[in-house]
Amino acid sequence: MPVYFIGQVQSNNCTRIKIGRTGNITRRRGQLQTGSPHPLEIMGWIRSDDEVALEKQLHIDFAHRRQIGEWFRIEPGEILPILRAEGDSGFVAKNADAFEITGYDRDAVPEYLGVWAWCDLEFHECCPFCGCFCGMHYQDASSMYHCTNCDALTDFSELSPYDDE
Structure with missing residues (x-):
């Protein structure tokens, strides 16, 4: 509980x-x-x-x-x-629009809406899919990021790994 x-x-x-x-x-x-x-x-x-x-x-x-x-x-x-x-x-409790692209910096790198509505958190601190503070870990073998809590595997090219569900 x-x-x-x-x-x-x-x-x-x-x-x-x-x-x-x-x-x-x-x-x-x-x-x-x-x-x-x-x-x-x-x-x-x-x-x-x-x-x-x-x-x-x-x-x-x-x-x-x-x-x-x-x-x-x-x-x-x-x-x-x-x-x-x-x-x-x-x-x-993650922002419903977490990782929505809000703009691009001067080098054309996308800027994303934060995970938490009340503070900026980076994906290495907090999983944007389940909100766990285990963060997202880069895997060289797959060239993707992985959450050890919810098992999300993503390269962040899509908004959520669960969009198809």
Whole structure:
């Protein structure tokens, strides 16, 4: 059961983030959305063998920023180091348009939309397909990049390896 971070977005700024745990993050976001006048976004999650202890520790770490219950006044940028520190157990909810070409630099190299909506992440840090902080690893034999978590294999010539599904 992952420990999740769900943010309440107000005017494109996250003002409150809920730290909780659930077996189905998407369903939990929907349940929370019912009681919120502002859009809620899944920011990321951590898979853990002891999610109760992890959630408790995060609540202690942010106790001075608690607003009410499990809601805290923290910014997405403060969550990112926590997710990164978890390595292949940390995930970001990837931007739906991740790796969409947004333009080209002066050398005609494509510039891509980032993986995470709240911060720039490179593909060597975070898989743009599953959000895992294991990153994409270059394989000389195939001349492609591989994610050890979701097994995505790509040369980034297409938006997603799952487009045909």
